[in-house]
Amino acid sequence: MVEGQGQLTVITGPSGVGKGTLVKRLLERNPRIWLSVSATTRSPRDGEQEGVSYFFQSRERFEALVADGGLLEWAEFAGNCYGTPRDPVEAKLSSGRPVLLEIELEGARQVRSSFTDAVQIFLAPPSFLELERRIRGRGTDSEEAILRRLARAQEELKAKDEFDAVVVNDDLDEALLRLERLMGLH
Ligand code: ADP
Ligand code: 5GP
Numbered sequence: 001m002v003e004g005q006g007q008l009t010v011i012t013g014p015s016g017v018g019k020g021t022l023v024k025r026l027l028e029r030n031p032r033i034w035l036s037v038s039a040t041t042r043s044p045r046d047g048e049q050e051g052v053s054y055f056f057q058s059r060e061r062f063e064a065l066v067a068d069g070g071l072l073e074w075a076e077f078a079g080n081c082y083g084t085p086r087d088p089v090e091a092k093l094s095s096g097r098p099v100l101l102e103i104e105l106e107g108a109r110q111v112r113s114s115f116t117d118a119v120q121i122f123l124a125p126p127s128f129l130e131l132e133r134r135i136r137g138r139g140t141d142s143e144e145a146i147l148r149r150l151a152r153a154q155e156e157l158k159a160k161d162e163f164d165a166v167v168v169n170d171d172l173d174e175a176l177l178r179l180e181r182l183m184g185l186h
Contacts, residue, residue, distance in 0.1 A: 006034075006097045008089075008115050009183050012108040013123030014153030015078075016135030018169040019102050022123065025176050026100070030185055034092045035100045039065060042080040045140045055085070072114070075106035078148040082107070098183065105156045108163075121182055122163035126170040128154070 013019050027033055039055045041062050050056055057065070062081050065071055072090075074083030084101055092099050101111065111118055125131035131153060135146055160166050165182050169175040180186055 004096055006093045006095065006099055007184060008093060008099050008101070008111075008118040010101045010103060010108050010111050010118055010120045011123060011179075012103060012105055012120070012156070012163070013169075014125065014131060014156045015149040016131050016138060016153070017123050017125045018134065018172070018175070019123055021172065022169060022175060022179065023100065023102050025172070026179060029176075030098075030180070032098060033100050033183075034097045035102070036084050036089050038082050038084055038103070039071070039074075040080055040082045042082070073103065073107040073110035075104055075110075077104050077106075078145060078152060084111075098185075100183075104152075105159055112162075119165075119182060120163045121179065122160040122166045123175070124157065124160055124166050124168050126168055128157075 011019055011023065023035060027035055037051065037053075037055060039057050039062060041057055041059050042054070044050070044053070044056055048054065059081070062083070065083065066074060070086055071083035072086040074081060082104065084103065084107065089099055089101070101107075103111070108120055112120060125134070132150060135141065135149060141149065167175050167178045167182070
């Protein structure tokens, strides 16, 4: 790692595994961590706020960001585009803050090739049935979106061994402690 640079951590895992829940707890307990806000072409879900959950963009605006090199990585997921704005991540790392990206598999692979010092963590469900139960229990997605997300989840789970560590999100508090340890927080 370059002297004085913040640590970059990437968290990847299938939709519904509990990434959002865990990341929220992680940030509450560790306010120094800076979570990157992604750009997406997906429509906002109930309660999601522009600039907090995501920067919600039209396809055209998203494509312009890609063309201008404004994204550090990007990927298509379940019919929508998602990407990490480059400038804020580089600025926070330079200022020494720990930076967290919560992104899907293709994006994690892109980051792996450009940020070799990043810690890459795969969050896995205790079982596939439990994953389905969580996605359905969340109640935010249409049946079509749920089926697409479950199909994608099966692909993502196959790639878990590419990561520096696999954390199983069974007991939330245990998973949180494991994450903090992997991020060097204690
Ligand atoms: P993701 O961000 O990975 O798509 P969410 O954080 O939205 O997943 O979690 C999906 C659902 O699973 C939510 O209803 C959440 O409350 C629930 N959940 C998250 N972690 C756990 C856990 N350790 N045990 C049981 N339910 C969980
Ligand atoms: P959701 O629609 O549930 O918010 O997110 C769908 C998937 O997109 C999740 O796996 C999430 O981690 C991923 N994702 C969110 N932001 C980004 C991003 O900036 N880049 C990439 N590659 N994936 C992202």
